[in-house]
Amino acid sequence: MPVSKAFLQKKCRTTQRSIAARGGRLVNSAYESVNAPLTVECMRGHLFEASPKNIFRTWCPACHALDQKEMKIHLYARCSDWAKAQGGVLVSSAYESARSLMTWRCHRGHEWTASADNLRNKGSWCPTCAIAARAGRPRTRRQAANT
Ligand SMILES: [Zn+2]
Ligand SMILES: [Zn+2]
Numbered sequence: 169m170p171v172s173k174a175f176l177q178k179k180c181r182t183t184q185r186s187i188a189a190r191g192g193r194l195v196n197s198a199y200e201s202v203n204a205p206l207t208v209e210c211m212r213g214h215l216f217e218a219s220p221k222n223i224f225r226t227w228c229p230a231c232h233a234l235d236q237k238e239m240k241i242h243l244y245a246r247c248s249d250w251a252k253a254q255g256g257v258l259v260s261s262a263y264e265s266a267r268s269l270m271t272w273r274c275h276r277g278h279e280w281t282a283s284a285d286n287l288r289n290k291g292s293w294c295p296t297c298a299i300a301a302r303a304g305r306p307r308t309r310r311q312a313a314n315t
Contacts, residue, residue, distance in 0.1 A: 183220050190227065240264070247284050254293050 191211030210228035244263035255275035274294035
């Protein structure tokens with residue numbers, strides 16, 4: 169389907185405006201079709217190519233990677249704080265995803281692996297301590313009954 173020049177110019181202007189709204193800049197302004205890749209400079213100065221259709225869906229891959237990295241650092245800090253709040257430490261040095269296994273250590277020195285999701289959602293902490301606590305309770309009750 170042939171598209172008019174006026175249509176493309178209009179599309180180009182709206183694309184440029186949307187790019188500007190995201191803090192970016194259109195580097196090559198030759199807007200040929202909705203599928204032809206455009207070069208865009210993002211807010212942080214990275215250059216990337218994407219077709220007008222995909223620009224706003226994917227945006228800058230370098231920024232995306234940076235954001236992911238920052239997010240992981242942020243989530244790692246949250247997990248680490250959470251471990252400290254339980255009196256333990258997060259042994260693993262990086263956060264990969266909510267479902268990836270990380271190593272934790274409780275205040276008694278037990279180490280185990282669990283995902284952040286698991287610990288947060290189930291509210292569980294050291295499994296060894298949990299077993300000891302479960303085993304400890306009936307014994308004290310029995311001991312109390314024997315005396
Ligand atoms: Zn970027
Ligand atoms: Zn423990």
